[in-house]
Amino acid sequence: MTPPATRKPLIEFRNVNHAFGTRPIVHNIDLTVGESEFVCLIGPSGCGKTTLLRMVGGLLTPSSGQVLFNGRPVDGPEKEISFMFQDYSKALLPWRTAAGNVSLALEATNVPAAQRGPRIKELLAKVGLANHADHYPAQLSGGMQQRVQIARCLAQEPSVLLMDEPFGALDAMTRQALQDEILRLIAVSKTTVLFVTHDLEEAIYLGDRVVALYPNPGRVAQVFDVKLPFPRDQLSTREHPEFLRLRRELFDFIREGEA
């Protein structure tokens, strides 16, 4: 469960356990995510995916074991780790415009007001929202709101991006567009991504590795290496024999889990 030896370990779960009250939620998690690696977490609802992400984000301390970032235990939100929330309707501040929401991340790191404007413009342009800077979240579609969130995450200039089912509530077309957008953006910035999804194909399409979890309590069941070439493409990648083989393998795996 370690990344290819060529990658420097960036995030490490070491024998992590967590219980809410007496109920164990995740059990003996050992997992290492390498620098610039894209790791997807899949597993049935309630198996602890969000819980694991929150630990890396410094929002939750495990009951036992350690979560390391850059070799040091995470003991609170790190500046370099950015969190993208699933529910976009609550992840943006409704009283701020798209630009205002991106600005929040810059304000948090004390970027001087004079420098914010151009940065915001650049970030919104990156996610294709140059013309929507003055719109409030309620005036934007779900896909656009998630784009604003992406821009806000990028404003942090993170080395790690944690994404909790970020595209789960979007329609198929928007979803594919955003998948490509994320791949394009992180290819440039070399950001490490830990990505939770319910969608097997999405996991294979995006990931360098796919980590499948068992529920009750959440455990690492199996790790799949995705040996598909980059850049990925919605048509050719999804028709690639390796993609089809992996998809088959994951489906079988899930079906066994359910049986």
Add this chain to the structure above:
Amino acid sequence: MKTLKALLLPAILLLAWEIAMHVKNVQSDSLAAPSQIAIAFKDAMLDGTILSRTAETLRAALLGLALGGGSALILSIILGLVPPVARLLQFTIEVLRPVPSVALIPVAILTLGFGYGMEISLVAFSTFWPILIYGHAAITNIDEQMLDLAKVLRLKTFARITKIILPATLPRYFVAFRLATAVSLIIAVTVEIAANPLGIGYELMQASQSLHPDLTFALVLWIGLVGWTLNTLLLFAQRRLFGPAGVAFGIQQ
């Protein structure tokens, strides 16, 4: 059209009242015909009594509201942000809150004497609670994810309060302040009627005790009108600020 219909019944009642007073030729120390009330109102308005007395009452009510509401605002934020303090104070709050402000009038007279001081204190006491309770509830109801966002972005406490917590709760605080405004007027007038030689309530008491039913009724109607106007203005502001396409979407930043 709707307003016309709504006004129909009161108009008929007034007319009936007026006619009845004349037909029966009532000469009373406790009743007055609408026309007499109107005349008394006009006179008191013209000689400035009503307006200057109303100003006194509003002054006490609004200062009390500012004092009580302001401190409740600050305390509610502290309670919301530091749950241990909330648990610590819970008992004290639950014991003090149900004390009727009217019951404190004797205490206030004893400690502060007559005048603005005691009236303002009593208004402050009674407006403190609704804003504390509503405000605390508003803060504990802020969406978990918004607070997570503040953490992930590592906002400092002050930035967290001004950029997330206050804007998120502003509409609810506004409602709390609107309700407390009504309370402040009620308490101010009550204190004046019961004890304090000041304001419109005192004027009302004087009119009643000197057996002037026309002025008494005129003042009661006037107080009602003042309360209604305040609430209408605040409701209007609330809609403009927080309604659909509310202006507050700019201000809250």
